[in-house]
Amino acid sequence: LGWRMGRRYVLGIESTAHTFAVAIVDDKLNVISDVRDVVRSGETLGIDPKLTAEHHANVAPQVLEKALNEAGMDITDIDAVAYSMGPGLGPALRIGATVARAIAHKFKKPLYPVHHGIGHIELTSTLLGFKDPLVVIVSGGHTSILSFNLGRWRTYGETLDITLGNLMDMFARKIGIPFPGGPKIEEIARKGRKYIEMPYGIKGNNMVYSGLLTYAIQLIGRTSVEDIAYSLQETAFTVLVEATERALTQVSKKEIGLTGGVASNDRLYNMMCSMAREHGVKVGRLEKKYNSDNGVQIAVVGMLYMKSGYAPVPVEEAVIKQRIRVEEVEIPWR
Numbered sequence: 001l002g003w004r005m006g007r008r009y010v011l012g013i014e015s016t017a018h019t020f021a022v023a024i025v026d027d028k029l030n031v032i033s034d035v036r037d038v039v040r041s042g043e044t045l046g047i048d049p050k051l052t053a054e055h056h057a058n059v060a061p062q063v064l065e066k067a068l069n070e071a072g073m074d075i076t077d078i079d080a081v082a083y084s085m086g087p088g089l090g091p092a093l094r095i096g097a098t099v100a101r102a103i104a105h106k107f108k109k110p111l112y113p114v115h116h117g118i119g120h121i122e123l124t125s126t127l128l129g130f131k132d133p134l135v136v137i138v139s140g141g142h143t144s145i146l147s148f149n150l151g152r153w154r155t156y157g158e159t160l161d162i163t164l165g166n167l168m169d170m171f172a173r174k175i176g177i178p179f180p181g182g183p184k185i186e187e188i189a190r191k192g193r194k195y196i197e198m199p200y201g202i203k204g205n206n207m208v209y210s211g212l213l214t215y216a217i218q219l220i221g222r223t224s225v226e227d228i229a230y231s232l233q234e235t236a237f238t239v240l241v242e243a244t245e246r247a248l249t250q251v252s253k254k255e256i257g258l259t260g261g262v263a264s265n266d267r268l269y270n271m272m273c274s275m276a277r278e279h280g281v282k283v284g285r286l287e288k289k290y291n292s293d294n295g296v297q298i299a300v301v302g303m304l305y306m307k308s309g310y311a312p313v314p315v316e317e318a319v320i321k322q323r324i325r326v327e328e329v330e331i332p333w334r
């Protein structure tokens with residue numbers, strides 16, 4: 001049992017959307033194991049909640065077993081279980097929560113429900129070593145600008161309609177690129193030469209993207225797809241960067257953590273960096289694998305709860321909340 005050495009371990013389960021994942025972290029927030037299984041969405045854009053839940057239920061036993069094997073641990077060696085409680089797809093969330101409750105009940109382990117977005121936030125801050133960042137989450141499920149203030153993570157800007165990830169994926173689908181379209185759009189946009197003016201949707205610190213999507217789709221067939229992709233990206237990212245700049249001037253942070261699948265886009269990252277440089281602010285992002293949904297983000301938050309002595313949730317009160325907002329969550333560790 002050399003691995004234990006007085007260490008404590010939390011097992012985290014993620015199941016909000018396309019990914020079913022299990023990870024184990026120790027109390028120094030080292031990643032001990034990280035196993036994921038992503039549902040194949042085929043031709044469809046979004047994810048079908050029922051098929052996704054079926055996928056998660058099918059792979060759950062193997063993913064759990066693999067995570068324990070990778071760590072060289074037995075389920076009884078785990079000190080606590082954390083699961084993503086939301087926001088996300090109800091049927092998918094229920095699978096992760098059920099697995100977590102079963103383990104907690106059978107092996108008498110403390111149980112911590114975790115807000116998925118706070119998982120992205122705390123994983124990003126932890127791995128980047130950012131103490132008090134402004135966090136920008138840009139994924140298929142979220143487009144939000146967040147900052148810690150008065151005991152909670154709070155939203156300082158968000159999309160008022162579709163997410164930045166959806167914008168990329170929906171446009172991609174219209175030109176025949178399957179999900180996830182973002183990486184391919186980035187490639188195509190690099191060949192764009194002419195900027196076409198497009199609807200610039202900003203309201204306060206909030207983003208509005210559906211008009212931009214409609215406009216870009218209407219241009220298909222009338223001008224080069226490279227120029228459309230390029231202009232779409234430039235417009236969408238400028239809106240996000242401007243909203244982030246507005247939020248930044250309100251909360252005056254010194255670090256920006258960029259996370260979520262779209263954070264992998266180099267053009268977006270560079271635009272964010274140029275804006276931040278003008279304010280003497282640092283921008284960081286994680287390696288690609290940590291931008292996507294994973295179990296580590298859930299395990300890390302579970303460990304933060306446990307280390308701060310926060311009361312675990314009794315199994316019968318361990319629910320899911322499909323539409324929970326970050327502001328609803330108490331943060332005892334900051």
Ligand code: AMP
Nearest residue numbers: 139140165180181182183261262264265
């Ligand atoms: P997530 O929801 O965090 O798993 O992220 C998936 C989203 O990120 C999808 O909408 C992808 O199209 C998008 N995405 C991934 N890589 C890139 C990229 N390089 N540029 C733009 N979007 C991306």
Ligand code: MG
Nearest residue numbers: 139141292293
């Ligand atoms: Mg996510």
